[in-house]
Amino acid sequence: MKKLLLLVFTLSAFLACKDTSKETTETTQETVDTTQTVKTYPLSLAQWSLHKPIFAGTEDPMDFAETAKELGFDGLEYVSQLYRNENVNFPMKGEPLQTILDTLKVRSERHGMQNVLIMIDGEGDLSFNDETVTNQAVENHKKWIDAAQYLGCHSIRVNLFGEENAEDWVKNSIRSLKALCEYAAPKGVNVIVENHGGMSSDAELLVQVMEGVDMENCGTLPDFGNFCLKREGGARWGAPCIEEYDRYKGTELLMPYATGVSAKAYEFGAEGNETTIDYYKMFEIVHASDFDAFVGIEFEGPEEDPIAGIKATKELVEKAVAQSNQ
Template identity: 55%
Template sequence: MNTLNRKVLSIFVLLFLLILLGCVNNKKKKSTESSVTEETQAISKPFFKLSLAEWSIHNMIMDKTFNPIDFADKAKEMGFEGLEYVSQLYKPLYKDSADSKAALQEVLDSLKMKSEANGLKNVGIMVDNEGDLASPDEKERLQGVGNHKKWIDAAAFLGCYYVRVNLFGSEDPTVWVQQSVKSLTDLAIYAKTKGIDVIVENHGYLSSNAPLLVEVMKGVNMHNCGVLPDFGNFCLKREGGEQGGAKCIEEYDRYGGVQQMMPYAKAVSAKSYDFDKDGNETIIDYGKMMQIVKDGGYKGYVGVEYEGTRLSEEDGINATKKLLLKVANELK
């Protein structure tokens, strides 16, 4: 091989090595970029799923500017995965019917169709005004238990996993615990046959006394009976002994309360009232609260429940959702 041929061959070998090195480096670069993208996506994905509590739009529904049948449409539009219905918001649609049972079924048919069309999960039904489950009067208590069963049936039909109930009735802590355990046991036994959980929200008075509520959970001791920790409902006593509306004069520690409830939590309610210029809730430390939720090992649905008045319901919902996602990225 002459000198010229050797030089040409050397040039080709050098070019080949340069091209090969470039391909390797480019592959490494793409692999690094892919890893960064995957890591970013992992960080931005919260440890919980987002649901919308229908009470967040109760004013729109009650003033008849929004049809509750379209709840799934609104939740989808606002970027939620799950739906948490409120029983009392549908009562006007069936209560005056000659056949209220059939009318309620028509409502449920429509809600199921809407949720499926939007690809959303029916998470639960928040049941109100169906009787005091902690009433010291046995007849009243049993009537309340019976009234709640139709909503367990409704939840099963919709594909929900829970019904949320209230524990109102006796003002005597001992009697309250005793009656609450009996009612929840009755409901949990029935709900078990339907694949439904019965959960209790801290909703004022004795139900907001976390240690008492935990005592009730221990008394029931059933897998499908739990609690719904709400970030804001820890008022133990209001002026004039009112159940709602009046000024709260005694409150249980919200952070300690949620922490005590978390071992029994089957859902979480992210209550909000107002926000400062930086987007933080003005009453509740969301970072502290969501750290408690995360440390409790919870990975289910967190329901946005805006109850403020300064912002519109839609703006309040969006502000709450934005804060939850922001906080999720900041938690340890």
């Protein structure tokens, strides 16, 4: 009889432990399933959003920090050609570059803005076979690396225009980027490449370049909109696009190397969504990556006054980020 009671007691205890273990496992699983990493991104304003009023002379590029602050941004993404282009006119245009940088730094600090990066244009092509051409382009870019260090920017953004043969383009791009990154590394500056037309908009080729450079301060700046591979007449800009890379695939391929993200927008529908880019899909891709830095807002619509478009882009980014966290 005692043996029977002991057997019943042992069996009951075992079943009780088993049920408790199952309950604990289910509770743990429930916790895992309902816990998701919530990601937020500080927002910076890409100065190119203001290029129309700056070229028209109705916006002073020296007022960039104040304008961005008023629009609710935390960071600034400068564009070199908006200070050093023959078609731009503003009161300080004739001043030395260092004087302009001094003023930009004072004003960014006054308004509590973070200087994030400088987009470099018009300083020569980095991906041609002719090393005389690319070496000069590398030298031309160095002053902007110095400028980025002075302002406290983490990066400069460069373009990779050059040969139309993919193998040559990759080889030349690696050569020039290594030279720039070696110069920039001791200064704490990254050299990052935006998909910005031509071969650079082929994400698979740009990944080859990143792998070939293989330096910590070399990265990408995925742009939601710039995936045009070819334009009519072989034009770099302005002409209609006749061949385009898949923007979602491209962004996903570039995100592992991303130091920044450029949220490009052109126009909006009645519900506030961009008409050509699925922002909710884009931020699912961004959310799935390890990226945790500034997202730059870049509105490039047809309007002469871009302020409404900048605000609409910012609002859409905030909604898309919120949905990606659900």
